[in-house]
Amino acid sequence: MSEEYENKSGYQAQSSETISGSSSGITPDMDYVRPAENAEQDLYHPHSFIEKWVFCQDAKVIGVQYFLTAVFTGVVGLILSWLMRLQLGFPGLAGFITAEHYYQFVTMHGMIMVVYFLTALFLGGFGNYLIPLMVGARDMVFPYVNMLSFWMFFVAVAVLMASFFVPGGPTGAGWTLYPPQTILEGTPGHGYGILLMLISLALFVIGFTMGGLNYMITILQARTRGMTLMRMPLTVWGIFTATVLAMLAFPALLVSSIMMTLDKLLGTSFFMPTILKAGEVLEYGGGSPILFQHLFWFFGHPEVYIVALPAFGIVSDLISVHARKNIFGYRMMVWAIVGIGALSFFVWAHHMYVSGMNPWFGFFFASTTLIIAVPTAMKVYNWILTLWRGNIRINTVMLWCLGFIVTFVNGGITGIFLGNVSVDVPLSDTYFVVAHFHMVMGIAPLMVIMGAIYHWFPLVAGKMLNENLGKWHFWTTFLGAYSIYFPMHYLGFIGVPRRYYEMYDSPYMTSGVGLNEFISTAAFIVGAAQLILVFNIIKTMKTGKKAGQNPWKANSLEWFTSTVPPEHGNFGDRLPVVHRWPYDFNVPGAEEDYLPQTAAPSEVAHTEVEKT
Amino acid sequence: MSDPKIEGFELEKGFRGMAKDTGSDQTMFKGVHWGKAMMWIFLLSDTFVFSCFLIAYMKGRASTPAEWPNPSEVFALDAFGVPVPLLLIALMTFVLITSSGTMALAVKYGYERNRKMCGYLILATALGGLTFVGMQAYEWSKLIHEGVRPWENPFGAAQFGSFFFMITGFHGTHVSIGVIFLFIYCYKVFAGHYEEGKRGWFTKMKGDYVEVEILGLYWHFVDLVWVFIFAFFYLW
Numbered sequence: 077m078s079e080e081y082e083n084k085s086g087y088q089a090q091s092s093e094t095i096s097g098s099s100s101g102i103t104p105d106m107d108y109v110r111p112a113e114n115a116e117q118d119l120y121h122p123h124s125f126i127e128k129w130v131f132c133q134d135a136k137v138i139g140v141q142y143f144l145t146a147v148f149t150g151v152v153g154l155i156l157s158w159l160m161r162l163q164l165g166f167p168g169l170a171g172f173i174t175a176e177h178y179y180q181f182v183t184m185h186g187m188i189m190v191v192y193f194l195t196a197l198f199l200g201g202f203g204n205y206l207i208p209l210m211v212g213a214r215d216m217v218f219p220y221v222n223m224l225s226f227w228m229f230f231v232a233v234a235v236l237m238a239s240f241f242v243p244g245g246p247t248g249a250g251w252t253l254y255p256p257q258t259i260l261e262g263t264p265g266h267g268y269g270i271l272l273m274l275i276s277l278a279l280f281v282i283g284f285t286m287g288g289l290n291y292m293i294t295i296l297q298a299r300t301r302g303m304t305l306m307r308m309p310l311t312v313w314g315i316f317t318a319t320v321l322a323m324l325a326f327p328a329l330l331v332s333s334i335m336m337t338l339d340k341l342l343g344t345s346f347f348m349p350t351i352l353k354a355g356e357v358l359e360y361g362g363g364s365p366i367l368f369q370h371l372f373w374f375f376g377h378p379e380v381y382i383v384a385l386p387a388f389g390i391v392s393d394l395i396s397v398h399a400r401k402n403i404f405g406y407r408m409m410v411w412a413i414v415g416i417g418a419l420s421f422f423v424w425a426h427h428m429y430v431s432g433m434n435p436w437f438g439f440f441f442a443s444t445t446l447i448i449a450v451p452t453a454m455k456v457y458n459w460i461l462t463l464w465r466g467n468i469r470i471n472t473v474m475l476w477c478l479g480f481i482v483t484f485v486n487g488g489i490t491g492i493f494l495g496n497v498s499v500d501v502p503l504s505d506t507y508f509v510v511a512h513f514h515m516v517m518g519i520a521p522l523m524v525i526m527g528a529i530y531h532w533f534p535l536v537a538g539k540m541l542n543e544n545l546g547k548w549h550f551w552t553t554f555l556g557a558y559s560i561y562f563p564m565h566y567l568g569f570i571g572v573p574r575r576y577y578e579m580y581d582s583p584y585m586t587s588g589v590g591l592n593e594f595i596s597t598a599a600f601i602v603g604a605a606q607l608i609l610v611f612n613i614i615k616t617m618k619t620g621k622k623a624g625q626n627p628w629k630a631n632s633l634e635w636f637t638s639t640v641p642p643e644h645g646n647f648g649d650r651l652p653v654v655h656r657w658p659y660d661f662n663v664p665g666a667e668e669d670y671l672p673q674t675a676a677p678s679e680v681a682h683t684e685v686e687k688t
Numbered sequence: 689m690s691d692p693k694i695e696g697f698e699l700e701k702g703f704r705g706m707a708k709d710t711g712s713d714q715t716m717f718k719g720v721h722w723g724k725a726m727m728w729i730f731l732l733s734d735t736f737v738f739s740c741f742l743i744a745y746m747k748g749r750a751s752t753p754a755e756w757p758n759p760s761e762v763f764a765l766d767a768f769g770v771p772v773p774l775l776l777i778a779l780m781t782f783v784l785i786t787s788s789g790t791m792a793l794a795v796k797y798g799y800e801r802n803r804k805m806c807g808y809l810i811l812a813t814a815l816g817g818l819t820f821v822g823m824q825a826y827e828w829s830k831l832i833h834e835g836v837r838p839w840e841n842p843f844g845a846a847q848f849g850s851f852f853f854m855i856t857g858f859h860g861t862h863v864s865i866g867v868i869f870l871f872i873y874c875y876k877v878f879a880g881h882y883e884e885g886k887r888g889w890f891t892k893m894k895g896d897y898v899e900v901e902i903l904g905l906y907w908h909f910v911d912l913v914w915v916f917i918f919a920f921f922y923l924w
Contacts, residue, residue: 110713113713113714113719114715118893118894120892218723220890285730289729289730292729293722293725293729296716296717296725297717297722298715299713299714300714303714304713305710305711305716323736324732327733327739327740328740330737330740331737331740332740334858335744338838338854342838342839343838344838344839344849344850344854345850346851362752362753362845363752363847364747367747367748367751371740
C-alpha cells in the first residue's frame with residue numbers, strides 16, 4: 077500500500093481495491109497522496125421529475141429546497157417585523173393591530189427568524205449545498221435520510237404556519253415561551269397556537285437531527301484524498317462545529333417541548349407552580365418554571381452560535397478570496413471556532429440574571445461569558461489582519477463582509493455590557509437588549525448570508541449577479557439596518573422596555589417618539605430594499621452574463637466541479653485530489669494569484685508555498 | 689474499507705500526535721463504516737435527550753413541596769399473596785439485559801455469515817424487547833388502576849406520575865421502535881438480503897451485515913438507558 081503514487085493530472089478516484097496494483101511511479105514523491113480509504117459512493121440517480129426536484133436525494137437540490145423554504149419563513153418574519161414597527165412607530169395608525177396581535181407578532185418573528193430562518197438557512201441551505209462540494213464528496217453520505225430531513229423541516233414549517241389560522245391564533249408568549257404564562261389563559265394563542273408551536277419545534281429537531289448526522293459524517297468520514305481536517309475551508313469548519321452544537325443543544329429544546337406539551341395537554345405540572353387565578357387555585361402545582369428557563373437556554377445559547385459559527389466560517393472564506401490573501405491565522409481560526417463552540421455550553425444562564433436564580437450562578441456565568449469574548453475577538457482581529465495589505469476588491473461580496481465585521485463588532489461590544497450582571501440588571505428587557513442581539517445575531521449573519529448569495533450564486537445558477545444592483549442593495553440595507561438598531565441602544569439607555577405594545581405618554585418617551593418613527597421608517601425601507609435582490613436575481617436569470625468556471629478565482633473545491641452548475645455526483649468521473657489548503661493566494665513565484673487546492677506540488681515547484 | 693494501518697508509520701507521541709491523527713487525510717475514524725459512525729453520534733445526541741429528562745426529573749423531585757412516594761411500595765408486585773418489592777422490574781431488567789446478549793451474538797454470527805443463527809438470535813432479541821414492552825404495559829396499567837395519573841397520584845407528589853409516565857414512556861417508545869426494526873432486520877437476514885446485496889426498499893442502497901451491528905448499537909444503548917432509569921426511579 078505504501079507505493080501508491082498520484083497521477084500527474086491530479087485526479088484519481090478509484091477505490092482502494094482497484095488501485096492496489098500500483099501505477100508505474102512517473103511522478104515524483106512530492107505529489108504523494110494516500111490512496112482512497114472509501115469505496116466509490118453508490119449514488120441513486122433520479123428517474124422522474126418527482127425524484128429529481130421534489131423527493132430528491134441530491135444534497136445540492138436539498139440545499140436549494142432548504143434555502144427557499146427558509147427564505148419563505150424569513151419573508152413571513154420580515155412582514156411580522158413591519159407590523160410591529162408600524163405599531164411602535166405610529167401607534168394606533170393600523171387599527172387592526174391589537175395588543176394580542178402585537179405579542180403574537182413578537183413571538184412568531186423571534187422564533188421564525190432564529191430557528192426556521194437562520195438555522196435552516198445556514199445548516200440546511202449552505203450546509204447541504206457546500207459541504208459535499210467543499211470536502212470533495214459526491215453527495216452526503218446518507219442521501220435518503222437527507223431527503224427525509226428536508227421534508228421533516230417542511231412539515232415543521234407547515235405546522236408552524238398553520239398556527240396562524242387556528243382559533244386563537246399563534247402563541248404570543250414571546251419566543252422564549254416561558255411558563256407558566258405561556259399556557260395560561262390571558263396569553264394569546266394559549267390553546268392551539270402554543271401546541272402547534274411545540275409540535276413544530278419537535279418536528280424541526282427530529283428533521284434537523286437527520287440532517288445533522290449527514291453533515292457530521294460527511295465531513296468526518298467522506299473527505300476526498302488529501303483533504304485533512306486542517307485543509308478544510310473555514311466554511312466547513314463553521315458549519316461542522318455548529319452542527320455539533322445543534323446535535324447536543326436541540327435535545328434540551330426537544331425535552332422542554334415535550335414536557336410543556338404534557339403540561340398543556342395532560343395537566344402535568346413540570347413547569348407549573350401553584351397558581352392563583354382570579355382568586356381561585358388552579359389544578360397545577362409543585363413544578364419549577366426556572367427549570368424550563370434552564371432547559372430552554374441550554375438550547376438557546378448554543379443556538380446563537382449555531383447561527384454565528386457558519387457565518388464566521390463563510391465570511392472568513394469570502395474575505396480571503398476577495399482580498400486575494402490567505403486567511404490570517406488559519407489554525408487559530410479553527411481553534412477559535414471549536415473553542416467558542418465548547419464554551420457556548422457554559423454560558424446559558426447569562427440570559428437568566430433577573431430570573432431569581434442563585435446569585436453565584438450569575439458570577440460563574442458572567443465569567444464564562446466574558447471568556448468567550450476572547451476567541452471571538454481573536455477572530456475579528458484575524459479578519460482585519462487578513463484584509464491588511466491584501467489586494468482588496470471592493471465588490472458586492474466584500475462590501476457585505478465589511479458590513480458584517482462592523483455590525484458584529486458593534487453587537488459584540490454591547491454583548492460585553494450585557495454579560496456583566498451589574499450592567500445587565502438595569503438594561504435587561506430594554507431596547508438595548510433588542511439592539512444587541514439584532515446586531516450580533518440578526519444583522520451580522522444576514523450580512524454574511526447576502527455576501528454568500530452574491531458569492532455562490534454563480535456556482536448555483538451559473539450566472540453573475542449584477543454588481544450595481546448589488547451595491548445599491550448593500551448600501552440601503554447596511555445604512556438602513558444601522559438606522560434601525562443604533563438608535564435602539566439609546567432607547568434602551570433611557571429605559572424604554574421591550575415587548576411593550578404601546579408606550580402611551582410614559583415619561584420614557586419624551587425623546588423617544590420621534591426616534592421610534594424614524595426607526596420604523598427605516599425598517600420599512602430596509603425590508604423593501606430586499607426586493608432589489610429579488611429583482612437582481614430575476615434580471616440575472618434572464619440576461620445575466622455567464623459565470624463560467626471559477627469566476628472569483630477561488631481555490632476551494634466547489635469551483636472545480638465537472639460542470640457549472642455541478643450535476644449529481646459533483647465531480648464527474650474522478651474525485652479531485654487535494655494537495656494544499658484553500659488559501660494559497662498571491663503565492664510568490666506562481667503565475668496566477670491563486671493556487672487551487674488540487675494543484676500538485678510538482679506543478680508549482682518553483683513557488684514558495686509553505687507546507688500545510 | 690481499506691486497512692487503516694500504514695506499514696512503517698509511527699505516530700507522534702502526545703497531544704500533537706493525537707491531533708494529527710484525528711485530523712488526518714479523508715477519515716477521522718479509520719476504517720469505520722459511515723452508518724456506524726452515524727449511529728454513535730446519534731446515540732450521543734440521544735444521550736443528551738435522556739440526560740435532560742433525568743436532570744429535569746431530579747430537579748422536579750427536589751423542588752416539589754409534596755412528599756415523594758416510596759418506590760419499594762409503589763412498585764411492589766404480589767407474588768403468591770406476598771408483596772415483593774421490585775419483582776416485576778427485576779424481571780423486566782433481566783429480560784432486557786438478556787436481549788442485549790442475544791443481540792451481541794447475532795452480530796457475531798452475522799459477521800461469520802451464519803445466516804440462520806443470526807436470524808434466530810435477532811428474533812430472540814425482538815421477542816425479548818416485546819416481552820419488555822408488554823411487562824411495561826402491565827406495570828402502567830397496574831399503576832393506573834391504583835390511581836396514578838400523569839397529573840396526580842394517591843401516594844404523594846403529582847410529579848411522580850408525570851415523570852414516571854413521561855420517561856418510561858419515552859424509553860418504551862425507543863424499545864418499540866427497536867423491536868420494529870429488529871423484526872424487519874430479522875426478515876432481511878432470513879431472506880438473505882445482506883448476502884446477495886439486495887437494494888433496500890426505501891433507500892435503494894445495498895445492505896450488509898454491518899447493519900445488524902448498527903442496530904445492535906442502538907439496542908445496547910436502549911438497554912444502558914434503562915439501567916439509568918431503573919436506578920433513578922426504582923432504587924432512589
